[in-house]
Structures are given as structure tokens and as C-alpha cells.
Amino acid sequence: MSDKTVRNKLKVYRAMHDWTQEELAYRVSVTRKTINTIENGKFVPSTYLALKLAKVFQVPVEELFQLDSEQMPDG
């Protein structure tokens, strides 16, 4: 488990597509538990998996995953 906090809209996009966790997991070739831990913020996926998830939802990766505002660098 990572202590990095990354917000994600996986659940929202999954609901929009009317997909179950298992269905999404199958589409990106992971287990349902992997999707579940990502959705609950317990696990931050790698760039590879984040890009795959963004690809199946046909959205940019930053639309799906965002850093918590307090973690954003100044500038």
C-alpha cells in the first residue's frame, strides 16, 4: 500500500459506462481486487496501468487521476 494520495474518478467513469469492477478489471487485464484497491485509494497504480485505464475510458489520464491539491507543487 502506498501513502501517496491520488484522487481518482474510476468509480464515476465506471458508473457512466455501466461496468462492474470485474468487467473493468477484465478489460485492463488485472484482478477485480486491483480495481477495488485503486478505487478506494489504497493503491496507486503505475503509469502503465493508469494509462491503460484512461485508454479504456477514452479520457486523458489526468482526467482519471489527480494529485491532492495540497500535494501540488507551487508555481
Next chain:
Amino acid sequence: MSNLIEETDRQQQRYWKRFLIAFFLLIVLLIVRYVFGTVLKEYELNSHPIGIVVLIISVALLVVMFVHIVKLNRLRARAAANPQLKEALIDNELTKLHLDQSWKAGFIGAAVTPFAFLLISSFHTINDPVLVAFATPIVGSAAFITTFFLKKNR
């Protein structure tokens, strides 16, 4: 929707669970055997039926563990042959993270055990160095297996 990935994952969990149960029962039996073995030896009751029953159960548990290790390896080989299963179950980054954490727990478990015996030896004399030698890898393995199983099922 039921798919091959989930079915294989669930099957893998079932095998792990059975292996873990057999492993812990065996540890309990080994402790019982060690504690009561001293008593049995003292009263020259080594051929007592309890000793034989414990031995038979221990062998049966070892067989169960061996069968499930073989089953887990066969399942892994089957998954490795299928690109999608390989990606979802073997190359899975969450599983790899769980494995890393389990190795750490196993290492800590094995490293701490001799110190625990050192601490116990200040209150109670430990005459059996074999006990320490056996306990160290057993505690390490138990810590590894338990951590992996708990992480996977959380």
C-alpha cells in the same frame, strides 16, 4: 460477469487458504509435540498412542501442504501460458507489491526469532539448539505466508 481471471484468482486463493490452514495446524502440532514430548520422554511413554496419532496427523498435513504447493505451481504454469492471465495474475503490480511486503515481514520474523529465544533464555534454560534452528525459518515462512494471504484478502 465471471471470467477466467477471477476464476483463476479465486482458485489460487482457495489453494493458499488450505495450505495456510495445514501449515498452522502443523505448527500447533509441532509445539504440542515439543511440549508434551518432553513429558512423554520423562515418563518413558514415547510409544504412547498420542505420539503415534500426532505423527500420523503431521504426515497427513505435510501431504496436504505438498499437494497444494503442486496445485499452486500448476496453476501458475497455466497462467504463465496464457498472456492475459499472466498479465493479470503473475505480472500484477498489486501482487508484486504484496510479495515485497511479505518478504519484508518474513525477513523480520526470521531475524527477530533468535532474539526472542535469547530473551527467553534469560528466564528459562533452552537446552535444544535444534529448536532455535528450526523455529527461525518456520517463523519466517509463517510471517511471509500469512502476510501475503492477508494482503491478498484485505
